[in-house]
Amino acid sequence: MTKIKPFAMGLAAIALGSAALAETELTVYTAVEAEDLARYAETFNQDHPDIKINWVRDSTGVVTAKLLAEKNNPQADVIWGLAATSLLVLKSEDMLEPYTPAGLDALDPKFRDSDTPPSWVGMDAWxxxxxxxxxxxxxxxxxxxxxxxxxxxxxxxxxxxxxxxxxxxxxxxxxxxxxxxxxxxxxxxxxxxxxxxxxxxxxxxxxxxxxxxxxxxxxxxxxxxxxxxxxxxxxxxxxxxxxxxxxxDMESTAIVAGTDNLEAAQTLVDWSITPKAMEMYNVGYAVVAIPGIAKPVEHFPPNxxxxxxxxxxxxxxxxxxxxxxxxxxxxxxxxxxxx
The missing domain is CATH 3.40.190.10 (Periplasmic binding protein-like II)
Known part of the structure:
Protein backbone atom coordinates (compact mmCIF):
# COMPACT_ATOMS: atom_id res chain seq x y z
CA MET A 1 0.00 0.00 0.00
CA THR A 2 1.43 3.39 -1.00
CA LYS A 3 1.82 5.82 1.85
CA ILE A 4 0.69 9.42 1.37
CA LYS A 5 3.25 11.88 2.64
CA PRO A 6 2.04 14.48 5.18
CA PHE A 7 2.80 17.33 2.73
CA ALA A 8 0.64 15.71 0.07
CA MET A 9 -2.11 15.14 2.62
CA GLY A 10 -1.94 18.81 3.55
CA LEU A 11 -2.33 19.86 -0.07
CA ALA A 12 -5.30 17.55 -0.46
CA ALA A 13 -6.95 19.05 2.62
CA ILE A 14 -6.38 22.56 1.31
CA ALA A 15 -7.87 21.58 -2.05
CA LEU A 16 -10.92 20.09 -0.38
CA GLY A 17 -11.30 23.15 1.80
CA SER A 18 -11.06 25.44 -1.22
CA ALA A 19 -13.69 23.42 -3.03
CA ALA A 20 -15.98 23.69 -0.02
CA LEU A 21 -15.51 27.46 0.04
CA ALA A 22 -15.82 27.91 -3.71
CA GLU A 23 -18.58 30.25 -4.82
CA THR A 24 -21.62 29.12 -6.74
CA GLU A 25 -22.44 31.73 -9.35
CA LEU A 26 -26.05 32.51 -10.16
CA THR A 27 -27.13 34.42 -13.26
CA VAL A 28 -30.02 36.55 -12.05
CA TYR A 29 -32.28 38.46 -14.43
CA THR A 30 -33.87 41.54 -12.91
CA ALA A 31 -35.69 44.80 -13.55
CA VAL A 32 -34.79 46.24 -10.12
CA GLU A 33 -33.50 49.82 -10.31
CA ALA A 34 -29.81 49.63 -11.27
CA GLU A 35 -28.58 51.69 -8.31
CA ASP A 36 -30.13 49.17 -5.87
CA LEU A 37 -28.54 46.00 -7.23
CA ALA A 38 -25.29 46.28 -5.28
CA ARG A 39 -27.27 46.75 -2.04
CA TYR A 40 -29.42 43.71 -2.79
CA ALA A 41 -26.41 41.48 -3.47
CA GLU A 42 -24.46 42.81 -0.48
CA THR A 43 -27.36 42.21 1.92
CA PHE A 44 -27.91 38.68 0.57
CA ASN A 45 -24.17 37.90 0.81
CA GLN A 46 -24.13 38.84 4.48
CA ASP A 47 -25.99 35.55 5.02
CA HIS A 48 -24.76 33.60 1.99
CA PRO A 49 -21.20 34.63 1.07
CA ASP A 50 -20.74 31.42 -0.93
CA ILE A 51 -23.22 32.46 -3.67
CA LYS A 52 -22.20 35.12 -6.15
CA ILE A 53 -24.90 36.98 -8.08
CA ASN A 54 -24.21 37.96 -11.68
CA TRP A 55 -26.89 40.49 -12.59
CA VAL A 56 -28.49 40.88 -16.00
CA ARG A 57 -30.58 44.04 -15.70
CA ASP A 58 -32.98 45.82 -18.06
CA SER A 59 -36.52 47.18 -18.17
CA THR A 60 -39.35 44.73 -17.48
CA GLY A 61 -40.46 44.31 -21.09
CA VAL A 62 -36.91 43.77 -22.31
CA VAL A 63 -36.15 41.17 -19.62
CA THR A 64 -39.45 39.38 -20.33
CA ALA A 65 -38.75 39.29 -24.06
CA LYS A 66 -35.20 38.02 -23.43
CA LEU A 67 -36.44 35.20 -21.23
CA LEU A 68 -39.07 34.18 -23.79
CA ALA A 69 -36.47 34.22 -26.57
CA GLU A 70 -34.26 31.93 -24.46
CA LYS A 71 -37.05 29.49 -23.64
CA ASN A 72 -35.36 26.52 -25.32
CA ASN A 73 -31.88 27.45 -24.08
CA PRO A 74 -32.27 29.19 -20.70
CA GLN A 75 -29.39 31.41 -19.64
CA ALA A 76 -30.75 32.59 -16.27
CA ASP A 77 -30.91 30.66 -13.00
CA VAL A 78 -33.20 33.00 -11.08
CA ILE A 79 -35.48 35.95 -11.77
CA TRP A 80 -35.37 38.36 -8.82
CA GLY A 81 -37.40 41.53 -9.17
CA LEU A 82 -39.64 41.19 -12.25
CA ALA A 83 -43.34 42.04 -12.58
CA ALA A 84 -45.75 39.33 -11.49
CA THR A 85 -47.64 39.84 -14.76
CA SER A 86 -44.45 38.87 -16.62
CA LEU A 87 -43.89 35.82 -14.42
CA LEU A 88 -47.45 34.69 -15.11
CA VAL A 89 -46.63 34.78 -18.84
CA LEU A 90 -43.47 32.73 -18.23
CA LYS A 91 -45.41 30.30 -16.05
CA SER A 92 -47.90 29.71 -18.87
CA GLU A 93 -44.93 28.70 -21.04
CA ASP A 94 -43.70 26.18 -18.40
CA MET A 95 -40.53 28.20 -17.92
CA LEU A 96 -40.59 28.40 -14.12
CA GLU A 97 -39.57 25.76 -11.57
CA PRO A 98 -42.29 25.31 -8.91
CA TYR A 99 -40.85 25.60 -5.41
CA THR A 100 -42.19 26.15 -1.90
CA PRO A 101 -39.72 28.48 -0.20
CA ALA A 102 -39.18 28.52 3.54
CA GLY A 103 -41.43 31.12 5.15
CA LEU A 104 -44.09 31.05 2.44
CA ASP A 105 -46.97 31.05 4.94
CA ALA A 106 -45.90 34.48 6.25
CA LEU A 107 -46.69 36.16 2.92
CA ASP A 108 -49.88 38.06 2.19
CA PRO A 109 -51.77 35.62 -0.10
CA LYS A 110 -51.83 38.30 -2.84
CA PHE A 111 -48.03 38.07 -2.97
CA ARG A 112 -47.69 34.50 -4.21
CA ASP A 113 -48.69 32.24 -7.03
CA SER A 114 -51.95 30.48 -6.16
CA ASP A 115 -50.66 27.02 -7.13
CA THR A 116 -49.08 24.58 -4.67
CA PRO A 117 -46.12 24.54 -4.93
CA PRO A 118 -46.01 28.12 -6.23
CA SER A 119 -44.08 29.06 -9.36
CA TRP A 120 -43.30 32.57 -8.06
CA VAL A 121 -43.42 34.65 -4.90
CA GLY A 122 -43.83 38.40 -4.47
CA MET A 123 -41.43 40.82 -2.84
CA ASP A 124 -43.04 44.25 -2.80
CA ALA A 125 -45.53 46.37 -4.70
CA TRP A 126 -44.64 49.25 -6.96
CA ASP A 249 -47.66 45.31 -9.81
CA MET A 250 -45.42 43.15 -7.67
CA GLU A 251 -41.71 42.73 -7.95
CA SER A 252 -41.45 38.96 -7.82
CA THR A 253 -38.98 36.10 -7.71
CA ALA A 254 -38.86 32.72 -9.44
CA ILE A 255 -36.50 29.91 -10.38
CA VAL A 256 -35.92 29.33 -14.08
CA ALA A 257 -36.80 25.76 -15.05
CA GLY A 258 -33.74 23.73 -16.02
CA THR A 259 -31.18 25.63 -13.97
CA ASP A 260 -27.98 23.71 -13.22
CA ASN A 261 -27.74 25.50 -9.86
CA LEU A 262 -31.03 24.47 -8.32
CA GLU A 263 -29.89 24.31 -4.70
CA ALA A 264 -28.31 27.78 -4.78
CA ALA A 265 -31.34 29.13 -6.64
CA GLN A 266 -33.64 27.76 -3.94
CA THR A 267 -31.43 29.37 -1.30
CA LEU A 268 -31.83 32.75 -2.97
CA VAL A 269 -35.60 32.37 -3.28
CA ASP A 270 -35.82 31.31 0.38
CA TRP A 271 -33.88 34.42 1.37
CA SER A 272 -35.89 36.72 -0.91
CA ILE A 273 -38.97 36.38 1.32
CA THR A 274 -37.27 36.64 4.72
CA PRO A 275 -38.06 39.54 7.06
CA LYS A 276 -34.52 40.80 6.45
CA ALA A 277 -35.18 40.97 2.71
CA MET A 278 -38.53 42.68 3.31
CA GLU A 279 -36.82 45.35 5.44
CA MET A 280 -34.40 45.88 2.55
CA TYR A 281 -37.25 46.30 0.05
CA ASN A 282 -38.97 48.72 2.44
CA VAL A 283 -36.12 51.19 1.97
CA GLY A 284 -37.86 52.21 -1.25
CA TYR A 285 -41.24 50.47 -1.30
CA ALA A 286 -44.07 51.23 1.12
CA VAL A 287 -45.87 47.89 0.60
CA VAL A 288 -44.00 44.59 1.07
CA ALA A 289 -45.11 40.98 0.93
CA ILE A 290 -45.04 40.20 4.68
CA PRO A 291 -47.74 42.20 6.49
CA GLY A 292 -46.69 44.34 9.43
CA ILE A 293 -43.06 44.86 8.41
CA ALA A 294 -43.24 47.98 6.25
CA LYS A 295 -42.62 51.35 7.84
CA PRO A 296 -43.66 54.64 6.17
CA VAL A 297 -41.29 55.70 3.39
CA GLU A 298 -40.21 59.34 3.29
CA HIS A 299 -42.08 61.44 0.70
CA PHE A 300 -44.56 58.65 -0.17
CA PRO A 301 -48.14 59.96 -0.20
CA PRO A 302 -50.04 58.43 2.76
CA ASN A 303 -53.09 57.31 0.73
Whole structure:
Protein backbone atom coordinates (compact mmCIF):
# COMPACT_ATOMS: atom_id res chain seq x y z
CA MET A 1 0.00 0.00 0.00
CA THR A 2 1.43 3.39 -1.00
CA LYS A 3 1.82 5.82 1.85
CA ILE A 4 0.69 9.42 1.37
CA LYS A 5 3.25 11.88 2.64
CA PRO A 6 2.04 14.48 5.18
CA PHE A 7 2.80 17.33 2.73
CA ALA A 8 0.64 15.71 0.07
CA MET A 9 -2.11 15.14 2.62
CA GLY A 10 -1.94 18.81 3.55
CA LEU A 11 -2.33 19.86 -0.07
CA ALA A 12 -5.30 17.55 -0.46
CA ALA A 13 -6.95 19.05 2.62
CA ILE A 14 -6.38 22.56 1.31
CA ALA A 15 -7.87 21.58 -2.05
CA LEU A 16 -10.92 20.09 -0.38
CA GLY A 17 -11.30 23.15 1.80
CA SER A 18 -11.06 25.44 -1.22
CA ALA A 19 -13.69 23.42 -3.03
CA ALA A 20 -15.98 23.69 -0.02
CA LEU A 21 -15.51 27.46 0.04
CA ALA A 22 -15.82 27.91 -3.71
CA GLU A 23 -18.58 30.25 -4.82
CA THR A 24 -21.62 29.12 -6.74
CA GLU A 25 -22.44 31.73 -9.35
CA LEU A 26 -26.05 32.51 -10.16
CA THR A 27 -27.13 34.42 -13.26
CA VAL A 28 -30.02 36.55 -12.05
CA TYR A 29 -32.28 38.46 -14.43
CA THR A 30 -33.87 41.54 -12.91
CA ALA A 31 -35.69 44.80 -13.55
CA VAL A 32 -34.79 46.24 -10.12
CA GLU A 33 -33.50 49.82 -10.31
CA ALA A 34 -29.81 49.63 -11.27
CA GLU A 35 -28.58 51.69 -8.31
CA ASP A 36 -30.13 49.17 -5.87
CA LEU A 37 -28.54 46.00 -7.23
CA ALA A 38 -25.29 46.28 -5.28
CA ARG A 39 -27.27 46.75 -2.04
CA TYR A 40 -29.42 43.71 -2.79
CA ALA A 41 -26.41 41.48 -3.47
CA GLU A 42 -24.46 42.81 -0.48
CA THR A 43 -27.36 42.21 1.92
CA PHE A 44 -27.91 38.68 0.57
CA ASN A 45 -24.17 37.90 0.81
CA GLN A 46 -24.13 38.84 4.48
CA ASP A 47 -25.99 35.55 5.02
CA HIS A 48 -24.76 33.60 1.99
CA PRO A 49 -21.20 34.63 1.07
CA ASP A 50 -20.74 31.42 -0.93
CA ILE A 51 -23.22 32.46 -3.67
CA LYS A 52 -22.20 35.12 -6.15
CA ILE A 53 -24.90 36.98 -8.08
CA ASN A 54 -24.21 37.96 -11.68
CA TRP A 55 -26.89 40.49 -12.59
CA VAL A 56 -28.49 40.88 -16.00
CA ARG A 57 -30.58 44.04 -15.70
CA ASP A 58 -32.98 45.82 -18.06
CA SER A 59 -36.52 47.18 -18.17
CA THR A 60 -39.35 44.73 -17.48
CA GLY A 61 -40.46 44.31 -21.09
CA VAL A 62 -36.91 43.77 -22.31
CA VAL A 63 -36.15 41.17 -19.62
CA THR A 64 -39.45 39.38 -20.33
CA ALA A 65 -38.75 39.29 -24.06
CA LYS A 66 -35.20 38.02 -23.43
CA LEU A 67 -36.44 35.20 -21.23
CA LEU A 68 -39.07 34.18 -23.79
CA ALA A 69 -36.47 34.22 -26.57
CA GLU A 70 -34.26 31.93 -24.46
CA LYS A 71 -37.05 29.49 -23.64
CA ASN A 72 -35.36 26.52 -25.32
CA ASN A 73 -31.88 27.45 -24.08
CA PRO A 74 -32.27 29.19 -20.70
CA GLN A 75 -29.39 31.41 -19.64
CA ALA A 76 -30.75 32.59 -16.27
CA ASP A 77 -30.91 30.66 -13.00
CA VAL A 78 -33.20 33.00 -11.08
CA ILE A 79 -35.48 35.95 -11.77
CA TRP A 80 -35.37 38.36 -8.82
CA GLY A 81 -37.40 41.53 -9.17
CA LEU A 82 -39.64 41.19 -12.25
CA ALA A 83 -43.34 42.04 -12.58
CA ALA A 84 -45.75 39.33 -11.49
CA THR A 85 -47.64 39.84 -14.76
CA SER A 86 -44.45 38.87 -16.62
CA LEU A 87 -43.89 35.82 -14.42
CA LEU A 88 -47.45 34.69 -15.11
CA VAL A 89 -46.63 34.78 -18.84
CA LEU A 90 -43.47 32.73 -18.23
CA LYS A 91 -45.41 30.30 -16.05
CA SER A 92 -47.90 29.71 -18.87
CA GLU A 93 -44.93 28.70 -21.04
CA ASP A 94 -43.70 26.18 -18.40
CA MET A 95 -40.53 28.20 -17.92
CA LEU A 96 -40.59 28.40 -14.12
CA GLU A 97 -39.57 25.76 -11.57
CA PRO A 98 -42.29 25.31 -8.91
CA TYR A 99 -40.85 25.60 -5.41
CA THR A 100 -42.19 26.15 -1.90
CA PRO A 101 -39.72 28.48 -0.20
CA ALA A 102 -39.18 28.52 3.54
CA GLY A 103 -41.43 31.12 5.15
CA LEU A 104 -44.09 31.05 2.44
CA ASP A 105 -46.97 31.05 4.94
CA ALA A 106 -45.90 34.48 6.25
CA LEU A 107 -46.69 36.16 2.92
CA ASP A 108 -49.88 38.06 2.19
CA PRO A 109 -51.77 35.62 -0.10
CA LYS A 110 -51.83 38.30 -2.84
CA PHE A 111 -48.03 38.07 -2.97
CA ARG A 112 -47.69 34.50 -4.21
CA ASP A 113 -48.69 32.24 -7.03
CA SER A 114 -51.95 30.48 -6.16
CA ASP A 115 -50.66 27.02 -7.13
CA THR A 116 -49.08 24.58 -4.67
CA PRO A 117 -46.12 24.54 -4.93
CA PRO A 118 -46.01 28.12 -6.23
CA SER A 119 -44.08 29.06 -9.36
CA TRP A 120 -43.30 32.57 -8.06
CA VAL A 121 -43.42 34.65 -4.90
CA GLY A 122 -43.83 38.40 -4.47
CA MET A 123 -41.43 40.82 -2.84
CA ASP A 124 -43.04 44.25 -2.80
CA ALA A 125 -45.53 46.37 -4.70
CA TRP A 126 -44.64 49.25 -6.96
CA UNK A 127 -47.40 51.69 -7.70
CA UNK A 128 -48.19 54.21 -10.39
CA UNK A 129 -47.82 57.91 -9.61
CA UNK A 130 -47.50 61.25 -11.35
CA UNK A 131 -44.32 63.28 -10.83
CA UNK A 132 -45.15 66.98 -11.25
CA UNK A 133 -42.44 69.66 -11.45
CA UNK A 134 -43.84 72.63 -9.51
CA UNK A 135 -41.19 75.10 -10.73
CA UNK A 136 -41.71 74.34 -14.42
CA UNK A 137 -45.46 74.18 -13.95
CA UNK A 138 -45.49 77.66 -12.36
CA UNK A 139 -43.38 79.05 -15.19
CA UNK A 140 -46.00 77.87 -17.68
CA UNK A 141 -48.98 78.91 -15.55
CA UNK A 142 -50.17 75.32 -15.15
CA UNK A 143 -52.06 73.77 -12.27
CA UNK A 144 -51.11 70.41 -10.81
CA UNK A 145 -53.32 67.51 -11.95
CA UNK A 146 -55.30 65.53 -9.40
CA UNK A 147 -56.61 62.74 -11.65
CA UNK A 148 -55.73 60.65 -14.69
CA UNK A 149 -58.44 62.46 -16.63
CA UNK A 150 -56.75 65.79 -15.89
CA UNK A 151 -53.80 64.69 -18.02
CA UNK A 152 -55.97 65.03 -21.14
CA UNK A 153 -56.56 68.77 -20.56
CA UNK A 154 -55.33 70.97 -23.46
CA UNK A 155 -53.06 72.95 -21.10
CA UNK A 156 -50.77 69.92 -20.76
CA UNK A 157 -50.20 69.41 -24.50
CA UNK A 158 -46.59 68.32 -25.03
CA UNK A 159 -45.82 68.37 -21.31
CA UNK A 160 -46.56 64.72 -20.41
CA UNK A 161 -44.07 61.87 -20.65
CA UNK A 162 -44.93 58.25 -19.83
CA UNK A 163 -43.33 54.82 -20.30
CA UNK A 164 -43.89 52.59 -23.32
CA UNK A 165 -45.74 49.51 -21.97
CA UNK A 166 -43.97 47.15 -24.37
CA UNK A 167 -40.61 47.85 -22.75
CA UNK A 168 -41.59 49.08 -19.28
CA UNK A 169 -43.47 47.22 -16.58
CA UNK A 170 -44.61 50.56 -15.19
CA UNK A 171 -46.01 51.50 -18.59
CA UNK A 172 -47.85 48.18 -18.79
CA UNK A 173 -49.37 48.51 -15.33
CA UNK A 174 -50.59 52.00 -16.33
CA UNK A 175 -52.25 50.79 -19.52
CA UNK A 176 -53.71 47.59 -18.04
CA UNK A 177 -55.04 49.52 -15.03
CA UNK A 178 -56.72 52.15 -17.22
CA UNK A 179 -58.46 49.40 -19.18
CA UNK A 180 -59.68 47.93 -15.89
CA UNK A 181 -60.64 51.28 -14.33
CA UNK A 182 -62.46 52.76 -17.31
CA UNK A 183 -63.49 49.65 -19.24
CA UNK A 184 -61.80 48.64 -22.48
CA UNK A 185 -63.68 50.97 -24.83
CA UNK A 186 -63.37 54.02 -22.60
CA UNK A 187 -59.85 53.01 -21.63
CA UNK A 188 -58.65 53.21 -25.24
CA UNK A 189 -60.60 56.44 -25.71
CA UNK A 190 -58.79 57.86 -22.68
CA UNK A 191 -55.40 56.85 -24.10
CA UNK A 192 -56.32 58.41 -27.47
CA UNK A 193 -56.93 61.72 -25.68
CA UNK A 194 -53.82 61.35 -23.53
CA UNK A 195 -51.72 60.66 -26.64
CA UNK A 196 -52.49 64.17 -27.89
CA UNK A 197 -50.63 65.57 -24.86
CA UNK A 198 -47.72 63.12 -24.82
CA UNK A 199 -44.28 64.56 -25.53
CA UNK A 200 -42.63 61.14 -25.65
CA UNK A 201 -42.96 57.53 -24.52
CA UNK A 202 -39.78 56.31 -22.81
CA UNK A 203 -38.43 52.78 -22.58
CA UNK A 204 -37.82 53.07 -18.84
CA UNK A 205 -40.44 53.33 -16.11
CA UNK A 206 -38.31 55.63 -13.97
CA UNK A 207 -37.19 57.98 -16.76
CA UNK A 208 -40.39 60.11 -16.93
CA UNK A 209 -40.01 60.99 -13.26
CA UNK A 210 -36.30 61.63 -13.66
CA UNK A 211 -37.13 63.96 -16.55
CA UNK A 212 -39.71 65.80 -14.43
CA UNK A 213 -37.22 66.04 -11.58
CA UNK A 214 -34.64 67.57 -13.94
CA UNK A 215 -37.13 70.04 -15.44
CA UNK A 216 -37.03 68.32 -18.84
CA UNK A 217 -40.81 67.86 -18.69
CA UNK A 218 -43.52 69.08 -16.36
CA UNK A 219 -45.33 65.77 -15.87
CA UNK A 220 -43.80 62.32 -15.70
CA UNK A 221 -46.08 59.29 -15.37
CA UNK A 222 -43.90 56.94 -13.35
CA UNK A 223 -43.98 55.16 -9.99
CA UNK A 224 -43.96 56.40 -6.43
CA UNK A 225 -40.57 54.98 -5.41
CA UNK A 226 -38.78 56.93 -8.14
CA UNK A 227 -40.65 60.10 -7.21
CA UNK A 228 -39.83 59.77 -3.52
CA UNK A 229 -36.18 59.20 -4.33
CA UNK A 230 -36.00 62.25 -6.59
CA UNK A 231 -37.78 64.41 -4.03
CA UNK A 232 -35.37 63.25 -1.31
CA UNK A 233 -32.54 64.39 -3.57
CA UNK A 234 -34.05 67.87 -3.66
CA UNK A 235 -36.05 67.83 -6.89
CA UNK A 236 -38.98 70.33 -6.96
CA UNK A 237 -41.65 67.72 -7.61
CA UNK A 238 -44.95 66.68 -6.16
CA UNK A 239 -45.86 62.98 -6.12
CA UNK A 240 -49.51 62.80 -7.09
CA UNK A 241 -51.77 59.78 -6.59
CA UNK A 242 -54.67 60.19 -9.07
CA UNK A 243 -58.07 60.17 -7.47
CA UNK A 244 -59.51 57.39 -9.69
CA UNK A 245 -57.05 54.86 -8.28
CA UNK A 246 -53.62 53.55 -9.29
CA UNK A 247 -52.32 50.50 -11.04
CA UNK A 248 -49.67 48.42 -9.34
CA ASP A 249 -47.66 45.31 -9.81
CA MET A 250 -45.42 43.15 -7.67
CA GLU A 251 -41.71 42.73 -7.95
CA SER A 252 -41.45 38.96 -7.82
CA THR A 253 -38.98 36.10 -7.71
CA ALA A 254 -38.86 32.72 -9.44
CA ILE A 255 -36.50 29.91 -10.38
CA VAL A 256 -35.92 29.33 -14.08
CA ALA A 257 -36.80 25.76 -15.05
CA GLY A 258 -33.74 23.73 -16.02
CA THR A 259 -31.18 25.63 -13.97
CA ASP A 260 -27.98 23.71 -13.22
CA ASN A 261 -27.74 25.50 -9.86
CA LEU A 262 -31.03 24.47 -8.32
CA GLU A 263 -29.89 24.31 -4.70
CA ALA A 264 -28.31 27.78 -4.78
CA ALA A 265 -31.34 29.13 -6.64
CA GLN A 266 -33.64 27.76 -3.94
CA THR A 267 -31.43 29.37 -1.30
CA LEU A 268 -31.83 32.75 -2.97
CA VAL A 269 -35.60 32.37 -3.28
CA ASP A 270 -35.82 31.31 0.38
CA TRP A 271 -33.88 34.42 1.37
CA SER A 272 -35.89 36.72 -0.91
CA ILE A 273 -38.97 36.38 1.32
CA THR A 274 -37.27 36.64 4.72
CA PRO A 275 -38.06 39.54 7.06
CA LYS A 276 -34.52 40.80 6.45
CA ALA A 277 -35.18 40.97 2.71
CA MET A 278 -38.53 42.68 3.31
CA GLU A 279 -36.82 45.35 5.44
CA MET A 280 -34.40 45.88 2.55
CA TYR A 281 -37.25 46.30 0.05
CA ASN A 282 -38.97 48.72 2.44
CA VAL A 283 -36.12 51.19 1.97
CA GLY A 284 -37.86 52.21 -1.25
CA TYR A 285 -41.24 50.47 -1.30
CA ALA A 286 -44.07 51.23 1.12
CA VAL A 287 -45.87 47.89 0.60
CA VAL A 288 -44.00 44.59 1.07
CA ALA A 289 -45.11 40.98 0.93
CA ILE A 290 -45.04 40.20 4.68
CA PRO A 291 -47.74 42.20 6.49
CA GLY A 292 -46.69 44.34 9.43
CA ILE A 293 -43.06 44.86 8.41
CA ALA A 294 -43.24 47.98 6.25
CA LYS A 295 -42.62 51.35 7.84
CA PRO A 296 -43.66 54.64 6.17
CA VAL A 297 -41.29 55.70 3.39
CA GLU A 298 -40.21 59.34 3.29
CA HIS A 299 -42.08 61.44 0.70
CA PHE A 300 -44.56 58.65 -0.17
CA PRO A 301 -48.14 59.96 -0.20
CA PRO A 302 -50.04 58.43 2.76
CA ASN A 303 -53.09 57.31 0.73
CA UNK A 304 -51.35 54.75 -1.48
CA UNK A 305 -52.80 51.50 -0.02
CA UNK A 306 -56.43 52.62 -0.38
CA UNK A 307 -55.84 53.89 -3.92
CA UNK A 308 -54.36 50.60 -5.21
CA UNK A 309 -56.92 49.06 -7.58
CA UNK A 310 -58.11 45.46 -7.30
CA UNK A 311 -55.69 44.46 -10.02
CA UNK A 312 -56.59 41.36 -12.04
CA UNK A 313 -53.09 40.02 -12.72
CA UNK A 314 -54.34 36.92 -14.54
CA UNK A 315 -56.37 39.07 -16.93
CA UNK A 316 -53.45 41.42 -17.51
CA UNK A 317 -51.05 38.53 -18.18
CA UNK A 318 -53.47 36.63 -20.44
CA UNK A 319 -54.19 39.75 -22.52
CA UNK A 320 -50.68 41.19 -22.47
CA UNK A 321 -49.81 40.44 -26.11
CA UNK A 322 -53.11 41.81 -27.44
CA UNK A 323 -52.88 44.95 -25.28
CA UNK A 324 -49.33 45.67 -26.39
CA UNK A 325 -50.12 45.07 -30.06
CA UNK A 326 -53.04 47.49 -29.92
CA UNK A 327 -51.06 50.10 -27.98
CA UNK A 328 -48.14 49.87 -30.41
CA UNK A 329 -50.41 50.26 -33.43
CA UNK A 330 -52.03 53.37 -31.97
CA UNK A 331 -49.23 55.24 -30.22
CA UNK A 332 -45.73 53.95 -30.94
CA UNK A 333 -44.90 56.86 -33.27
CA UNK A 334 -44.07 58.99 -30.21
CA UNK A 335 -41.78 56.40 -28.61
CA UNK A 336 -38.15 57.32 -28.06
CA UNK A 337 -35.63 55.39 -30.17
CA UNK A 338 -34.49 52.17 -28.52
CA UNK A 339 -30.93 51.71 -27.41
Missing amino acids: VAAICYNTVEGDKLGLTAPTSWQDLTKPEYKGHVVMPNPASSGTGFLDVSSWLQLFGEEQGWAYMDALHENIGAYTHSGSKPCKMAAAGETVIGVSFAFRGAKSKAEGAPIEIIIPEEGIGW IPEKMIDNDFEWAANNRDAILAEWTKRYDTKSEPKG
